[in-house]
Amino acid sequence: MSNPPMYGNLVPLDRTQHAKLKLSTDKSALERIKGLNSLFLAVAEFADACKEFPVVFVRVGAVVEGQRQAIAPLAVFGLKQGSNLFIKDDLWTARYLPAYVRRYPFAMARMDDGDNMVLCIDTAWDGLGEATGAPLFDDKGEASELLLNAKNFCEEFEREADRTRQACEILQDLNLLQDMRFEATLPNGEKLDVDGFMTINEKALAELPDAKVVELHRNGLLELITMHRLSLGHMSRLATQYQAQN
Template sequence: MTTTTQPGLGQITGNVLFYSQPEPLTPELHGKLGVKRMDGPFRFAKAGHAIPLTVGEFPLAAVTGPIIFVGEEKLPIAVMGLNAGENMFVRDNGNFEPGVYIPAYVRRYPFVFANDQSNSQMVLCVDRAAEFIVEGGDLAFFENGQPSEYTKNCIEFCNNFEIERQRTMSFVQLLKDLDLFEQKTANFTPNNPDGSAGEPQKIADYFGVSEDKLSKLPSDKLTELRDNGALGQIYAHLLSLVGWDRLIALALARGAQEPVAANS
């Protein structure tokens, strides 16, 4: 890992949720910049209805909303809204609702590691477009040309996040190897004007662990999942799926239109 750019640094690759102007963090570019303290620092997360999650976060995130797996890689996602670009748990003042788990992916912002493919390394970047990055901020990025204590702590957090991301990939691969995934659908059944049940409407298609496949695993495989901690994470995922009802109830209570498919 590196925090500085070298001559001939290749193009930083990858599109990352929330980050619109990532730049390799250097004293030359960011020596006078820092972070200003804000009462509502999470305004940027208002646009994140589906936020990446690491496996170690499953038990905490499960109390907030559904944890699902998406895409060919079946990456875990915390669903925080029914409509694309609308996080239902972030208030207009930039704070999360009390009691809501804030994913580490959100808490690491505005820092992120990015791929420098030409040099085969990871580069620490900062989103220059973040509203709380200003010249002469309360928490400086650099002091005397060296990373400040604040920046060192952020680097450590990002390093830990990367370790957890790798552990999450191993967890997903384990589920794939055991063929535990199945396609699932979240539906919403509205009421007709006369009070009767209307036609079910699809909210989202996603991947989840099949309880049937899980129950049919050989006892030695179940023991292995229990001993390596994966079984607890699987159950956290399964229990989290009741959170679809919570999201629907929140949408209806706020007078929102009927839920539409989440583009996860």
């Protein structure tokens, strides 16, 4: 099983193997995303995220001949690889923290030998141990309230991820996405050039038949498109933040 971004050693949670494992509720997971300039964002998060970050789309997954490559939305935290402009003095400076981060160190994952999703945990995180913290299991081997809440959160995250994949497929079906490049020249002369992401094609959107526009409105995608378009104004803000921190 491969490790998604932010995770070091994601393994299935086992009530026997991890019976004594405890979670430090005071330990921040922000150290895991210091070097990440973007992360997955579910469409349910657009309303909050668009006020803080650029929300863009990227191609994801393997390229298979005869099949189109999937796309996914990302919240952008920095304009360079390894740069997260929203962490300062080990604190998160934005008003919204994506669910992808809030579920850590837990995640649902599909095992290589089947289709079932199981709850996993990142054993590489130093916020886990057997000495101190909140236990994941009680003396009878039953899941603690903390663990049950984490499982519920991760299951809801997966449901929203599925909804997000469906929304992205509709955007692809309507050919509404285009490759985009962001360029900026800072006052000190440094040039920033960011590509590899996709945005809504304004011309393609304007040329949609009325029936398709009504359909997008009724399924909520037209509102999501508007949030995405508004969020792109934060690209210039990130350039200003980058200069201030460098």
